[in-house]
Amino acid sequence: MTYTDPVFLCAFLPIVILIYNVLPQKHRWGVLLVSSYLFFWSISSKLIIYLLITTGIMYVAGQWINKVQGERDLKLKEIEKEHKKEIKAKYNKKTKSIAVLSTILLLSMLIVLKYSNFLGTNINSLFGFLKIPVKLAIPKFLMPIGISFYTLQAISYLVDVYKEKIKADKNLGRLALFISFFPQIMEGPICRYSDTAEDLYNGKKTTYTSLTFGTQRILFGMMKKLLIVDRINPVIIEIFDHYPNYDGGIVAIGMVLYTLQLYMDFSGVMDIVIGIAEIFGVKMPENFKQPFFSKTISEFWTRWHITLGTWFRDYIYYPVSLTQKCRDITAKARKKIGNYYGPLIASIIALFCVWACNGLWHGDAWSFIFFGMYHFVLITIERLTEPPVKKLLEKTKINSDAFPYRLMQMIRTTILVFIGELFFRAKGLKSGLNMFGKMVFNFSFAQFGKVFEMGIDVQDIVLVGVVVVAITIISILKEKKIDIRQSIANKNVFIRWTLYYLLIVAIILFGTYGIGIVHLDPIYANF
Amino acid sequence: MERLIEILQEINDGVDYETCTTLIDERYLDSLAIISLVAAIEEEFDVQIPTVEIVPENFNSAKALWNLIERLQEEG
Amino acid sequence: MKKLILRFIIFILILFIILLILSRILLPKNNTDEAGMNNSRAMKILGEESGTVDMIVYGDSEAYASIIPLQLWNDYGYTSFVCATSGQTLPDSCRIAYDTLKNQNPKIVILEADTIYLSSEISVPVSRVLYEILPIMEYHNRWKSLSLNDFIGKIEHTGRDSNKGYYYLSKEEPADDSRYMEESDEIERIPRLNKVYVKLLKNYCELKGAEFAIVSVPSVNNWNYKRHNALKQFAEEEGIEFIDLNEKKDEIQIDWSKETADKGDHVNYPGAKKVTKYLGEWLNKKNILENHKEDINYNFWKEDLNIIISTGNYY
Numbered sequence: 001m002t003y004t005d006p007v008f009l010c011a012f013l014p015i016v017i018l019i020y021n022v023l024p025q026k027h028r029w030g031v032l033l034v035s036s037y038l039f040f041w042s043i044s045s046k047l048i049i050y051l052l053i054t055t056g057i058m059y060v061a062g063q064w065i066n067k068v069q070g071e072r073d074l075k076l077k078e079i080e081k082e083h084k085k086e087i088k089a090k091y092n093k094k095t096k097s098i099a100v101l102s103t104i105l106l107l108s109m110l111i112v113l114k115y116s117n118f119l120g121t122n123i124n125s126l127f128g129f130l131k132i133p134v135k136l137a138i139p140k141f142l143m144p145i146g147i148s149f150y151t152l153q154a155i156s157y158l159v160d161v162y163k164e165k166i167k168a169d170k171n172l173g174r175l176a177l178f179i180s181f182f183p184q185i186m187e188g189p190i191c192r193y194s195d196t197a198e199d200l201y202n203g204k205k206t207t208y209t210s211l212t213f214g215t216q217r218i219l220f221g222m223m224k225k226l227l228i229v230d231r232i233n234p235v236i237i238e239i240f241d242h243y244p245n246y247d248g249g250i251v252a253i254g255m256v257l258y259t260l261q262l263y264m265d266f267s268g269v270m271d272i273v274i275g276i277a278e279i280f281g282v283k284m285p286e287n288f289k290q291p292f293f294s295k296t297i298s299e300f301w302t303r304w305h306i307t308l309g310t311w312f313r314d315y316i317y318y319p320v321s322l323t324q325k326c327r328d329i330t331a332k333a334r335k336k337i338g339n340y341y342g343p344l345i346a347s348i349i350a351l352f353c354v355w356a357c358n359g360l361w362h363g364d365a366w367s368f369i370f371f372g373m374y375h376f377v378l379i380t381i382e383r384l385t386e387p388p389v390k391k392l393l394e395k396t397k398i399n400s401d402a403f404p405y406r407l408m409q410m411i412r413t414t415i416l417v418f419i420g421e422l423f424f425r426a427k428g429l430k431s432g433l434n435m436f437g438k439m440v441f442n443f444s445f446a447q448f449g450k451v452f453e454m455g456i457d458v459q460d461i462v463l464v465g466v467v468v469v470a471i472t473i474i475s476i477l478k479e480k481k482i483d484i485r486q487s488i489a490n491k492n493v494f495i496r497w498t499l500y501y502l503l504i505v506a507i508i509l510f511g512t513y514g515i516g517i518v519h520l521d522p523i524y525a526n527f
Numbered sequence: 528m529e530r531l532i533e534i535l536q537e538i539n540d541g542v543d544y545e546t547c548t549t550l551i552d553e554r555y556l557d558s559l560a561i562i563s564l565v566a567a568i569e570e571e572f573d574v575q576i577p578t579v580e581i582v583p584e585n586f587n588s589a590k591a592l593w594n595l596i597e598r599l600q601e602e603g
Numbered sequence: 604m605k606k607l608i609l610r611f612i613i614f615i616l617i618l619f620i621i622l623l624i625l626s627r628i629l630l631p632k633n634n635t636d637e638a639g640m641n642n643s644r645a646m647k648i649l650g651e652e653s654g655t656v657d658m659i660v661y662g663d664s665e666a667y668a669s670i671i672p673l674q675l676w677n678d679y680g681y682t683s684f685v686c687a688t689s690g691q692t693l694p695d696s697c698r699i700a701y702d703t704l705k706n707q708n709p710k711i712v713i714l715e716a717d718t719i720y721l722s723s724e725i726s727v728p729v730s731r732v733l734y735e736i737l738p739i740m741e742y743h744n745r746w747k748s749l750s751l752n753d754f755i756g757k758i759e760h761t762g763r764d765s766n767k768g769y770y771y772l773s774k775e776e777p778a779d780d781s782r783y784m785e786e787s788d789e790i791e792r793i794p795r796l797n798k799v800y801v802k803l804l805k806n807y808c809e810l811k812g813a814e815f816a817i818v819s820v821p822s823v824n825n826w827n828y829k830r831h832n833a834l835k836q837f838a839e840e841e842g843i844e845f846i847d848l849n850e851k852k853d854e855i856q857i858d859w860s861k862e863t864a865d866k867g868d869h870v871n872y873p874g875a876k877k878v879t880k881y882l883g884e885w886l887n888k889k890n891i892l893e894n895h896k897e898d899i900n901y902n903f904w905k906e907d908l909n910i911i912i913s914t915g916n917y918y
Contacts, residue, residue: 007726163579208607298557313558314581321562322578330566339537343563383559459747497614501621509625509743514730 001042002522003186003272004225006513009218012039017279021206028203029177032280039182040145047144050113054106055176058154061102062161062168062175065095069164099162103155110151113141118364145525146185148361152311153179157193159315166193174201183276187269187524189287190307196282204281213485214279219503221271226511227467228264232257233520234455240425243435248443250450251435255422260468262421263291265523266305290475292417295409297378300417308361312354321350340387348380355379363526367429374420463510528593534567535589544589551583561586568592574599626739628753629746635762639745645686645699647764653706655901657892658683659813660768661696661804662715668869669715669820671879672767673911676904678883680894685768687715692723693800698731700804704811710891712808716819716834716847717826719801722794765907771872778823778867780859784831784849791829793837805843814891816844820878821857823867846885848878855881 001008016035020028040048072091076084111119120138127134157178161168169175178197204210239246239254267288277284287306294300301309320326326346334342359372393400400406419436426432452458477484488496512519532544542555550556556564564586565576574596585595631639634646644667648656658681660666666687675681684707686699696718734741745753805815817838819826826849838845848855855877859867862874870878886892895901 005726006730165579165582299554302554317558318561318578318581322565322576322581327566327569330562331570334563334566334570339563339567343559343566347559347562457747497617500614501618504618505621505625508622508739509746511743514741514743 001039002525003183003269003276004222004519009222013276017206020203020280025203025205029173029201032181032200032203033173033177036177036180036182036185040180040185043186044142044144047142050109050144050147051150051180054109054150054154055172055179057102057105058157058179059169059172059175061098061158063170065098065158065161066168068095068098095162099158102158106151106154106158110147113143113147115360115364116141146187149188149190150179150185152190152308153192156190156311156315160193169193169197171201177201181277181282183273184284187266187273187522188305188307189270189273189285190311191285195285196277199282200280202281206279206281209489210278210281212489214275214277216485216488216500216503217275217278218272219500219507221268221273221275222507222511223467223503224264224268224271224471226507226513228464229261229268230512230520231456231460232261232464235451236261236425238454240427240431240435243431243438246438246450247447248439248441249445250447251422251438252443253448253451255418255435255439258425259418259421261520262424262523263288265520269522269524290479292414293410293475293479294413295406296382297375297413297416298382300413301375301379308358312358316354316357317350320353321346326350344383347383351376351379362424365428367423367426367432370429370432371420371424374423378416378420528589530571531568531593531596532589534564534571535592537567538563548588548590550589551587556586568596572596572600622737622739626737626742628749629742630738630758631742631745632752632756632758633762634760638762639742639748640762641741642688642695642699643762644764644768644770645688645691646702646760647762647768648684648686648703648707649760650763651684651707652903654708656682656684656707657709657895658711658713658886659700659703659707659709660685660687660713660715660818661691661700661718662687662713663691663718663721664689664770664869665717665820665822665825666715667768667770668772668864668871669875669878670882671769671875673765673769673908674876674879675883675886676896677908678880679887679892680896681883681886681892682895682901682904683767687768690721691718692721692727693718693797693804694723694728694731697728697800697804697807698735700807701735704807704813708811709813711814711816711886711889712804714801714804714815714817716817716830716845717822719793719797719817719834720791720825720830722797725796728800763907765910767907769875772864772869772875773872774864775861775871776864776866777860778863780823780867783823783859783867784826784828784852787828788832789829790833790836791827793833798837801837801843802841805841814844816846818882819845819847819849821848821852821855821870821874823859823863825868848881851881 001012003009012035016031020031023031037048040051068091072087075087075091079087116139120136124136124138127136157166157175160166169178174197177200178191178193181196181200184191236254236258239250240258243251243254270287274284274286285307289303289306291300291304294303321330326349330343330346332342333345336342355372355376356369357372358375359369362368362371390400398405422435423429423432426435451461474484488499535542535544538560539555542550544550547553547555561581565581569575576595576599580595580599585591634640634643634649636643640646648659658675660670660683662685664687667685667689670683670685672683672685675683686703688695688699691699696714700712730740801817808815817834819831819834826847831847831850834845835847837843857863857870857874857877862870862877864871895904
């Protein structure tokens with residue numbers, strides 16, 4: 001079952017919404033929890049045990065940390081001021097070890113399930129290289145759905161409890177629902193406990209506004225998924241599987257189409273997820289914010305898969321760059337090379353950690369690690385060149401806020417993103433490099449016509465074009481901070497309903513579904 | 528407070544720090560700027576900003592940042 | 604609250620009407636591939652004059668490769684049609700039966716047994732019902748090939764198949780039949796939902812005045828004794844006549860070294876002739892079908908036979 005499955009949208013979801021609203025408020029969280037477990041079971045059946053273990057670890061460790069913190073606070077009240085620091089340190093050491101231990105437990109579950117194949121294979125080839133006659137048996141594990149997403153949520157919960165940003169939850173049900181809520185379990189967004197747990201547990205009644213706004217959002221997401229993703233899939237498969245047969249021009253088309261597909265697939269699912277959550281009165285964090293309008297790569301990553309970016313920022317970037325070691329480096333370097341390049345050293349160290357993790361998080365292959373390092377290098381270059389570029393602009397009196405300059409920046413950033421996604425999709429690092437080489441050394445427009453031999457026709461391309469233009473217009477409006485949904489809601493019934501009908505008919509008429517259609521699995525659900 | 532605004536202006540001088548309340552949300556301060564800022568504040572005001580305090584609420588305006596510094600100084 | 608529900612109902616009603624209008628536009632205007640009709644081999648029966656087909660066969664490729672209606676006509680003057688499609692699952696059989704029994708009243712309906720072991724996802728029957736109500740769901744992809752005729756034209760089913768649904772296979776790829784139909788007491792369970800579909804199909808056929816029977820045509824790859832046992836038991840419980848032509852291998856005597864097109868999956872034309880011959884004798888014994896050979900209203904059957912003979916492929 002996926003979120004665009006008719007069984008999910010036309011049966012499972014309406015039934016859950018109905019039961020949810022019929023039952024009294026205090027039981028509604030239970031409806032959500034039961035349906036979340038049913039949903040999880042329908043995809044991963046017995047592997048739900050991993051989810052339950054994670055929930056258990058969160059609960060026990062959270063309570064434990066809470067208890068130690070409580071003891072500490074009692075002690076602090078009794079004791080005189082000069083000993084306070086000592087006591088604090090003693091107890092904090094204890095809570096820290098609980099947090100670290102439980103995080104290691106959570107992480108090792110993820111690592112064993114997700115990376116044992118990759119690690120095993122690489123260790124074996126290392127042994128082979130060193131001529132050590134040992135061969136590890138590589139175990140093959142089935143991964144429960146969404147483990148890469150919910151593990152991050154669990155870690156953020158425990159770290160936040162340890163850092164006393166939030167209080168550990170005494171209510172096991174609320175915690176279980178926070179980690180398993182069915183719309184987000186497959187592909188995120190990666191929520192923080194403080195974002196959603198309360199709303200989920202509250203069981204707000206579905207209102208006219210939440211239902212219509214939620215439905216709009218779901219329809220919008222379905223349009224992205226059903227009109228674009230599967231339609232262009234045959235071309236992408238053909239180009240990436242048989243790139244040696246084509247020149248750089250075709251490879252470039254494949255690269256652009258894949259980025260389009262990835263965006264439509266992932267942001268489309270996010271629209272559906274956020275729309276569903278809205279119907280249950282839960283406001284989820286946005287995961288995309290018009291990413292292709294970014295002026296720099298670092299800005300791009302604050303607009304694309306936002307919740308992953310902020311997770312890495314809060315739980316890797318800041319903790320690493322603000323360790324005592326890094327603080328010392330920053331303090332010393334500031335005096336020598338100034339207030340820009342000084343802190344940059346610690347920042348680059350932290351960035352390296354972030355991008356190594358980001359690459360690995362996406363999958364257990366060298367091409368993903370390359371993808372991470374690619375963005376690390378790009379961001380580092382951006383950082384290093386920022387002051388000289390600024391000076392240059394001042395000298396040449398180029399207005400960096402003018403539209404042509406910004407447009408140039410956006411196009412440059414987008415092209416760099418395209419190249420990154422080429423490596424992301426390519427089958428292995430080697431083919432990624434080969435494909436990139438083709439684009440550089442063998443680019444021509446001569447083979448463009450071949451696209452029509454790959455399973456799409458002129459009508460398909462026109463349709464994709466129209467949808468892309470429509471979504472671009474909507475994105476520009478959003479960029480200008482125009483609340484489209486509110487302005488639709490303010491129009492009269494005739495216009496509103498016409499819009500709904502157009503959207504629904506477009507999905508039914510132009511959607512890729514039915515006999516003979518092979519659906520692409522949601523890309524991010526596999527990470 | 529004046530000294531704080533000077534520090535902020537050294538990092539990014541294109542903002543009116545007296546009124547702006549969206550320093551983080553509008554990306555006037557990015558993650559690198561935060562590190563510079565933390566280092567500068569720690570040196571200037573002799574406080575240590577723990578990572579847990581690094582949240583948008585504390586950095587979105589000069590005022591919030593000033594409150595944070597005062598609080599940390601009190602806790603000492 | 605009441606007002607809201609009312610609004611919701613009106614919204615859905617208007618949507619339904621819009622979809623009905625679009626369905627009429629997208630529905631293929633003829634029962635041919637060119638017009639965009641799905642399952643067009645089976646749907647060629649819509650081009651037959653109404654009330655002239657006395658026996659209809661539903662099933663998957665096993666059925667259309669094994670049963671030759673023109674041979675039954677030639678030998679006995681029986682009129683039949685094979686409404687089989689490749690990989691036809693039971694929800695599809697039921698749906699095709701619903702569509703084809705509208706203007707034919709056969710005396711007997713035969714379900715080929717292989718389809719009973721094809722499982723289908725739970726979403727299939729739901730979507731098939733939806734397709735019947737709102738054809739736009741099935742034919743939405745025809746937006747690419749719409750013509751003016753789709754908007755103003757009438758629906759006419761003029762596509763005909765002189766072979767009456769039989770699919771001619773001439774290839775020879777020998778099969779290994781050393782373990783074919785080894786006797787066994789074991790049972791291969793029939794998917795539970797499929798039993799429901801068979802009962803549904805049986806009831807519908809009987810409602811339409813047709814006798815219902817299950818026939819398993821010879822196939823080395825797709826049939827075995829475990830399936831035979833299971834189906835025999837099920838047929839007895841439901842009071843359905845079941846003949847297993849695999850079990851009658853000594854009487855039919857398919858030569859698996861020559862008479863299969865694909866290593867024992869389907870019989871080829873010589874094999875199909877033997878299968879049809881046996882089926883003809885069985886039907887003759889049952890004595891429920893009429894011989895239409897002398898009836899001038901059925902002259903088109905003679906013409907169809909001549910067309911096929913003239914292609915030189917067989918007869």
